[in-house]
Amino acid sequence: MRYINTLVEGETIRNVYLCKGKRSAETRNGKPYDNLILQDKTGTLDGKVWDPNSSGIADYDEMDFIEVYGEVTSYNNNLQLNIRQIRRAQEGEYVPADYMPTTDKNEDQMYQELLAYGNQVKNPHLRGVIRYYFEDPAFVKKFKAHSAAKTVHHSCSGGLLEHTLSVVKFCEYMAGAYPILNKDLLYTAAMCHDIGKIKELSPFPENDYTDDGQLLGHIVMGVEMVDDAIRTIPEFPPKLASELKHCILAHHGELEYGSPKKPALAEAFALNFAPEAREVELAGADFFTGEAVERFTLPAHGFRIVKTPV
Numbered sequence: 001m002r003y004i005n006t007l008v009e010g011e012t013i014r015n016v017y018l019c020k021g022k023r024s025a026e027t028r029n030g031k032p033y034d035n036l037i038l039q040d041k042t043g044t045l046d047g048k049v050w051d052p053n054s055s056g057i058a059d060y061d062e063m064d065f066i067e068v069y070g071e072v073t074s075y076n077n078n079l080q081l082n083i084r085q086i087r088r089a090q091e092g093e094y095v096p097a098d099y100m101p102t103t104d105k106n107e108d109q110m111y112q113e114l115l116a117y118g119n120q121v122k123n124p125h126l127r128g129v130i131r132y133y134f135e136d137p138a139f140v141k142k143f144k145a146h147s148a149a150k151t152v153h154h155s156c157s158g159g160l161l162e163h164t165l166s167v168v169k170f171c172e173y174m175a176g177a178y179p180i181l182n183k184d185l186l187y188t189a190a191m192c193h194d195i196g197k198i199k200e201l202s203p204f205p206e207n208d209y210t211d212d213g214q215l216l217g218h219i220v221m222g223v224e225m226v227d228d229a230i231r232t233i234p235e236f237p238p239k240l241a242s243e244l245k246h247c248i249l250a251h252h253g254e255l256e257y258g259s260p261k262k263p264a265l266a267e268a269f270a271l272n273f274a275p276e277a278r279e280v281e282l283a284g285a286d287f288f289t290g291e292a293v294e295r296f297t298l299p300a301h302g303f304r305i306v307k308t309p310v
Contacts, residue, residue: 001098005042007072007079014069016089018099018205020044022062024052038068038081039205040099046080056085063205065089065099100204103158107144110158110165117168117187125236126188126244132229133195142198147207149197157204160197167193170274178270185240186267189247193271196222219258222248247271 002015021037036047047068049057060066069085103110118130133139148154148163168190175183196218202208212221223245230236230244246268252259253272263269 001040001095003042003098004038004040004045007045007081009072009074009079012069012071013081014067014085016065016067016094017045019060019062019064019066020205022060036083041097041101046075046078047083048080049083049086054084057083058087060086060088065094067093096205097157100207101156103154103156103162105158105162107158107161110161111140111144114161114165114168114191117172118191121184121187123184123188123240125230125233125240126184128233128236129188129226129229129244130191132232133225134191139198142203143195146198146203147201148194150201150207150209155207160194164191164194167271167274171270174270174274178266180266181270182267185243185247186270189244189251189267189271190274192222192226192244193248193251194218194222195225196220199225217258219249219252219260243267 002013004017007013017038017040019036020039021035023035024032025035026032032052034049034052036049038045038047047070051057056069065088067085067087067089068081068083070081070083073080073082115134118127118134121127121130133143144161145157146160147156148159154160154163168187171186171190175181175186199221200210200213200216200218202210226245226248227241230241243265246261246265249261250259250263250265250268251271253263255262263272
């Protein structure tokens with residue numbers, strides 16, 4: 001495997017890459033050619049097929065894994081590959097993980113660590129929500145391989161797991177520092193806050209927004225998924241169900257950031273601040289003291305802090 005970031009101008013290579021993009025064009029003289037974007041986990045490379053009708057160019061489509069043969073050249077100080085031969089690669093000729101960004105942490109270890117937090121949840125109803133998803137093999141497989149975003153943060157395979165674990169760890173600190181917080185509710189909300197991402201974004205190698213992702217977004221879909229779990233758990237308390245859903249709905253904090261609701265529970269505030277721990281530090285260590293609660297219950301803010309029982 002020759003990774004893109006190791007290629008050198010002047011060398012001739014034969015290697016398999018992901019065809020991330022394919023676009024037909026014409027030269028100034030009206031001669032057709034193809035522009036390709038080749039990708040592996042180290043980056044992307046422009047590819048040029050100057051004679052797309054050549055016998056050496058087999059049929060292939062965008063998002064195919066293709067074996068290419070050509071010369072590495074430089075154009076405007078950027079490397080590109082002048083491709084002479086292409087064929088569609090078959091399964092077994094490539095390792096998919098070589099063609100997508102991946103977390104540098106051990107996924108199995110992270111997942112076991114995440115489950116350990118879930119096992120600390122004592123409330124049987126909330127524990128049931130966790131088990132509904134995090135003990136389902138089909139969900140676990142998707143969750144461990146998914147990204148947390150298209151480009152902004154943790155946009156790699158395993159990124160959703162890594163991000164979720166980091167949020168739960170911060171919530172562990174918050175629950176220990178502020179007894180006002182319902183630890184069971186906070187841990188459950190933290191573990192489930194981004195589960196809608198597995199429906200909002202397509203799996204790798206695409207890692208792009210799905211139709212439902214564009215129309216609904218991961219917050220709404222995540223609440224729907226939590227509701228699906230709640231419906232399977234007998235005598236789930238309606239108030240607790242609303243509190244859990246609220247934490248997920250409000251975890252982006254502001255309407256302009258995509259949250260349908262602003263935080264109205266202490267646990268929702270803690271979850272909102274989890275990805276932005278630095279903001280919590282800047283806001284002061286006494287955020288959930290009486291002084292802070294009084295400050296954030298002012299009518300001008302339009303919301304209230306509600307202390308929830310364990």
